[in-house]
Amino acid sequence: MQKFVGMGVALVTPFKKDLTVDFEALRKLVQFNIENGTDYLVINGTTGESATITKEEKQQIINTIVEVNNKRVPLVLGVGGNNTLEVVKELQTRDLSEIDGILSVAPYYSKPTQEGFYQHYKAIAEATEKPIILYNVPGRTAKNMEASTTLRLARDFSNIVAIKEAGNNQQQYYSLLKDKPEDFLIISGDDDLAIGVTLAGGSGVISVIGQAFPAEFSKMINLALEGKNTEAYKIHYKLMDIVDYIFEENNPAGIKTVLQELGVCSNYVRLPLVKATTQLSSKIANFVKHF
Template sequence: MQKFIGTGVALVTPFKEDLTVDYNALIKLVDYNIDNGINYLVINGTTAESATITKEEKKEIIKVIAETNKGRLPLVLGVGGNNTQTVVEELQTLDLSNIDAILSVAPYYSKPTQEGFYQHFKAVALASPKPIILYNVPGRTAKNMLPETTLRLANDFDNVIGVKEAANIQQQYYSLLKDKPEDFLVISGDDDLTLGVVLAGGAGVISVIGQGLPKEFSTMIQLGLAGKNKEAFDIHYKLMDIVDYIFEENNPAGIKAVLMKKGICLDEVRLPLVKASEELQTKISDFIDNL
């Protein structure tokens, strides 16, 4: 699965002032990332405000991104939830002809046991016609899927090809990297820890800040994958503050403030999220001016 090594980005969903989807801005965002060294695109992840996107909008977003991409980069689609049967039905009914893999988030709110996580993803793996990247993000789901559960799934199902790990626990990454099957991908979902994960043997990142600063972030990842630690950390240190800023209030309000500053899209978000405060927007704007 070489196509998922490097920098993937969890694309935002741009909105107009009336909060309808801004498809022209979405096209601009896709081209901007392809032109600046990103390795693959993730559609309808948490950063896309997937919780407030309708089924009809989701289909149109997939269509527009696929048509803009024209096969240039692999596409990963977010399909997940806390109703296992609904996730299975979506995998069986969605048109996945342009999609290379599925990113499936651990069930949120329900707080399953480790066996519950396993049985959920077993059902997803058996239903999916595409390879699956598991997504562990306890800060959003309220329950941590432990490395032994992730590795059990990796060993039991050939189409479970990787995990986007976003527990923000360094030791958890090391446990996965130490015991994973050889071809299983450990992908960082924590922008702040990504370089350390790559240098320890990780496959790369599915990033939020990467779509706003694709050239800088993807260069850092490529240097890390090549073992050029000093050069990679030089970029890491330059980007540390902006990574903190974009998560300071809520995601994706922070990254949308970056993208507005870059002239890609507006900073509109749908409730219950609100736009970045003026204070945060000023910090983000000043950082980009000084970069």
């Protein structure tokens, strides 16, 4: 699955002041990323505020990105949730003809057992022929999907091709890298750990900050994929502070503030999220000014 190697970005959903989707800004964001080296685009993930996007808006967002992309880079669509039957239903009823892969978040709130995780993803794998990227993010779901469960799924289902691991847990990354099937991809979901995971044998990152600095972050990841750690870490150190800033309060308020400073889109977010504070916005503006 070479199409998911390198730097994917978890796109924000830009909003206007009235909190409707800003499709003009979305077009600008997609074009900016494709022109500057992003390897693939992730639609309607956590960073896209999927929790507050309606079904109708989701389809409009997909249509817009498909049109702007024009088959230039692979597209991954977020289809996940804690109601397995609803996830399966969406996979079976939504037009996925222009989508290259599915990113499916681990069930949140319900706190399933490891067997529950397995059965949830088994149902998803059997509902579609599309390649599936598992998404483990215990900080949001309240339960960790253990490496043993991920590896069991990787071995049992040929269309489960990767995991976006976002537990900020280096030991779990190492366990996955050590025992994974040869063609199974370990993708970092942690911008701060992306370079180390890639150098250790990972396949890159699905990044938040990457959409604001696609040329630099994608170069860093590709250098790491080539084993050029000295050159890669130079870029990592240059971006370290802004990676910390964007997660200081909430995601995507931080990254939207960066994108506003870059003139890509506004910083509006939907409740229950709120804009970055004045203090954080000032730090971000200062970073962008001197980058």
